[in-house]
Amino acid sequence: MHDYDGAVTQVTNPGAATVPARRGRGEKSSPTIYDIAKLAGVNPSTVSRALSKPGRVSAKTQKIIEDAAEQLNYRVNPFARALPTGRTQTIGLIVADITNPTFFDIIRGAETTGSARDYTMVLAESAESPETELTAARRMLSTVDGLILASPRMDDEQIRALASEKPVAVINREVDGVPCVVPDVNKGISQAVRSLAANGHQKLAYVAGPPQSWMSRRRWEGVQAACDWYKLEAVRLESSKPTVDGGRQVARDVLASGATAVITYNDLLAIGLMQELQAAGMRVPDQISIVGFDDIFGADFTTPALTTVRSPLGECGSRAAALLLDMLLGHEGPGGVVRVDTELVVRGSSGRLLA
Amino acid sequence: MHDYDGAVTQVTNPGAATVPARRGRGEKSSPTIYDIAKLAGVNPSTVSRALSKPGRVSAKTQKIIEDAAEQLNYRVNPFARALPTGRTQTIGLIVADITNPTFFDIIRGAETTGSARDYTMVLAESAESPETELTAARRMLSTVDGLILASPRMDDEQIRALASEKPVAVINREVDGVPCVVPDVNKGISQAVRSLAANGHQKLAYVAGPPQSWMSRRRWEGVQAACDWYKLEAVRLESSKPTVDGGRQVARDVLASGATAVITYNDLLAIGLMQELQAAGMRVPDQISIVGFDDIFGADFTTPALTTVRSPLGECGSRAAALLLDMLLGHEGPGGVVRVDTELVVRGSSGRLLA
DNA sequence: CAAAAGATGGCAACCGGTTGACATACCGCC
DNA sequence: GGCGGTATGTCAACCGGTTGCCATCTTTTG
Structure with a gap:
């Protein structure tokens, strides 16, 4: 989790920077591992390893490369990384109805734990329709590392089919063989x-x-x-x-x-x-x-x-995200059901019957 | 934020979930333009053109290729496309507070018009903090084609800086030189x-x-x-x-x-x-x-x-998305302000003063 | 002190599309 | 028949990382 810009006080005019502006359109494109490699005097592959495979390079080289990366304000290009690896640092969330406040908390819970672990969340809505849901899920599947289905309307088979392609976590429903979070x-x-x-x-x-x-x-x-x-x-x-x-x-x-x-x-x-x-x-x-x-x-x-x-519900979203992320990291979850407790909140709308 | 106190009961483990088959070497990976090219008997680049540059190939070849694509159930790899082009078919939305229902209609409006035009939406929250917001915006910027800022807390300069890198639309605020949707x-x-x-x-x-x-x-x-x-x-x-x-x-x-x-x-x-x-x-x-x-x-x-x-608010989200997508298609918006009407909804909490 | 084991960095081949440059094929026309 | 011009397809070089394999260099061990 790199945090390159602390308190950014961007003032000076652009162009004063010492960054060599190459790239066709004259736009300043972001630095690549090749730039780092040149600056650090090593091979690009070494840079790649230093930045993603902790321990694979010597501490000394690691330091040099990290400094160079810092200096250039480097950030990986997610697409370039996703292409060979398939990893996208992204999780998908499909809810039945965005306007239904039930899902507000779920969305937030998932987003919060997701972004805490540096995952981006993409959101889609099924409008309570099994078909739309399946379409959205399929479309997402290729671009995310894993999928959270909140109150899915598809049938079990379809969900299992999805789960056989990418990690899937389900909220508010139990599906055999798929990790679920259920109140x-x-x-x-x-x-x-x-x-x-x-x-x-x-x-x-x-x-x-x-x-x-x-x-x-x-x-x-x-x-x-x-x-x-x-x-x-x-x-x-x-x-x-x-x-x-x-x-x-x-x-x-x-x-x-x-x-x-x-x-x-x-x-x-x-x-x-x-x-x-x-x-x-x-x-x-x-x-x-x-x-x-x-x-x-x-x-x-x-x-x-x-x-x-x-x-x-917030906890459901949050736990589902955590479950998913754990699976992505290889901590193969047993695919069981996580149950969270429900409790009665007594307010004014229930009480003694005055017959 | 959320804490998971012990009120959680981890139970059942229905049928040991079979681990999703890792996408190995010879596994059924999704078809590529190379597969289509082979099937259609043409060069991959022709396939690419047929699928993305209408008119560049002859109608006959076009048909052959489309049929082959259909037959293989082909879908482009978004990352492979994004890498050379930068186009991601994705728009970002940053809201100040996910739990604030004000934003839910905005989210929904944006998601709906976005996905109607085949754009995916990614969502982030700034927790009402200008710094978090800027960080989130920067992080997103590299992975989206455009950005919607709903009630941004950054200052005008920062917003304009973002807008100079990628198309940006703002909701609920006016920023000179940036297209805005404002009630x-x-x-x-x-x-x-x-x-x-x-x-x-x-x-x-x-x-x-x-x-x-x-x-x-x-x-x-x-x-x-x-x-x-x-x-x-x-x-x-x-x-x-x-x-x-x-x-x-x-x-x-x-x-x-x-x-x-x-x-x-x-x-x-x-x-x-x-x-x-x-x-x-x-x-x-x-x-x-x-x-x-x-x-x-x-x-x-x-x-x-x-x-x-x-x-x-739904309309605000929707219009902002439309504005953004228009900019992405080259219909250079004038960067003006779109105003939408507000109206008083009289219900019971206001009325005659009974002094 | 030599050999085996381990650590480290470099090379190059991908991942799947896109696109500029170029070679043909095809067309009409003088 | 020869010529210019356009339509169409091919080649190959990317985009920016990742990773298997190998060559060295270092360390450990007998």
Whole structure:
């Protein structure tokens, strides 16, 4: 990790510099290892080794070359390096929907740990479509060292196919044979259902997410299991789309279901649902409790603030990136599943049922 | 930043993942123009021309080559192309803060128009620091065809220096000689101040953003001008940081100022401020009106929903990308300023003053 | 002190496209 | 038929690193 420009106070006019301006267009092109080699009086290949294969050259030569590199303000040309090696110092991240705040934290987590290790992140969006996703993934695959798929919509086979070409890490879904980072929903769901049961609720509705969503199914299973245990009746409702708007639309189904507590696939649905129910005169949480999922940005903006099962999304992004980078460095991960804990964040939207 | 405390359970290891086959020597590597050349019975350079210089080869040969390429499922190696040409089909985007939802629409706008024209986007964050920003910009510069700076914190000179090396577009700030996309705040501010004046307010506070923020200054100027016109008294307050938390912290200053209406540098500040004021027993908007800026995701989650001056951020991102791509195609943009309209979105947080 | 082992640097062949220079092939035209 | 001109394809030299192989030089060891 070279940091050549400390506090740069670029002032003087360009051209005063002693840098020999060669190169066709008269532009000052950046120095190459050949320039360094000339300056240091060694062979270019030695420069290459000094700069990328620690220990391969003697300490003395190493020093000379590093000084020369410093002096010329050298930085490797990523393309020239990528060409023979395939290494690009770049990881790709594909998310289902850039505007969905669920992914904000994931993106940031991945970007942060990526750039901490000097990897650049490239971002693409699948717009919730398996086909777009696959296309984006394929297009990326040739230009990145590894790929992170957040909540992928492709099927397992396609993911494994990708993973057989380049290292892949998956977030929010389990795929056999591919390293995954998955929030373990059971803990958070248990807490949520227990809390609801303790507050007098007896019938609970789960508002599901997109049918292709592995995580939505998983959450439903968790809800069922917990309801079983705590002796609540659970019903499942479908949403048209996992957004605020979808939440509003599902409000009448919720009312019709007779449930007094609702757990939604994500916070957006919960927020939309709450808005619509309140607009219809329902009091939250006195008449109905609402629990979301993920604890996204804005979940505490609502009145009452949203009770939600928090998934540490930033950590998911971050760990997925770390997993990937470890694989790239050869620390072959076992391809297992990393589970991160979820927990209930109790705010105002859930509570005692005042029947 | 993120710390992974022990709340992590590493579990299952489903079927030992088979290590991806290293791209060995005889392995199925992707086809090259040489493969196409052999198949089509022509010289590699002819293939190169057929694929990138339309019209340079005869229609007949063109067809043969395209068919061969199709048959082999050929795709260019971006690095091999980038090496001699410098063209990378990639644009960089640097934002001040990835977690700030303001930027999400920008990111999305840029990504969408970028990928529509077959450009990949790479993303970096400056963490609101001019130095980090410059470093990131420099690092990116060598690997992208052009750069978009969203709300840059560097000074004008540095930006112009970057712009002299590669095409640069700026969002949310005007820099002489560099193409910029800037929401024209005056319209929205006028509407806001007029509306506040009409509702009986006489003293207005502006909560400023980061000192380096060009846009914050601009908004303050706009507020001053509008207050002048509508005969309101305007005071300026400083915030510690442009976040929800910063908004909470500035609440006491707001109260102390005696203003009955507040316009904040951005929505996050407005939301935090409103939360804190409400917690202190103030009624919004009966006792104090609050107007934010940007209309970010979640601005309508609050109770009352936030009145805000909407900047079309997605459009900003999109237009900046378009500007950049046009420059890359040689349509030399005049380096002027593109202004997009802002408008007041009236929701519940502003209204008549019930003194 | 000689031989074997190890460390170090140089040479040159790539990686996969791009492109200027040049040789033909092809065309129309006098 | 010969000539100039253009269309088309080929050759070869890059772009800037990486790396296998080999020649030396140094060190260790018997």
